[in-house]
Amino acid sequence: QKEVEQDPGPLSVPEGAIVSLNCTYSNSAFQYFMWYRQYSRKGPELLMYTYSSGNKEDGRFTAQVDKSSKYISLFIRDSQPSDSATYLCAMTGNTDKLIFGTGTRLQVFP
């Protein structure tokens, strides 16, 4: 079993929809949780960063962490075609080694 599980998708939604992306993990030592966005032929870029449990909002993006359930989510409101990309969750404890999910491919059609 992988330390981090992420549904690979693809997820196809119409423009304006609310998108929910999720990851589950098994290592209770994880404290730092991140979401990266990767466009085709590009490296990942950090979207959201959360420490421990709770919610964090940045514009149309909201990251949620539920450590008791070992479950993290990224919500995208009013999704746009420009949001079409692969979204990767990543997490770590105190080892400085980031563990990534396999990524969910999102397609937002006009």
Place this chain on the structure above:
Amino acid sequence: KAGVTQTPRYLIKTRGQQVTLSCSPISGHRSVSWYQQTPGQGLQFLFEYFSETQRNKGNFPGRFSGRQFSNSRSEMNVSTLELGDSALYLCASSSVGRTDNEQFFGPGTRLTVL
């Protein structure tokens, strides 16, 4: 400020050969991490270098090695290439190499092993 650069962008090799990939971090960044990305396994951590020292290592065989120079530029070497080494190799830099510092990724080197 220029981003992370990786050379070459694309590489085709045959089994048994060796390959060296290069990464130039953002100016002032002293930590460089390397990752392998494949469709089935996703992004897997290879190793991290900080101030010319390997600080963290992933679960890859000894055929994968790296080094960092005094100007923070880093190279990654893979010897005795196997078909399964075909992947996108990503380099990321951060200012102090801690998880609470954002890692900035380069565009990657696409390695194909025939």
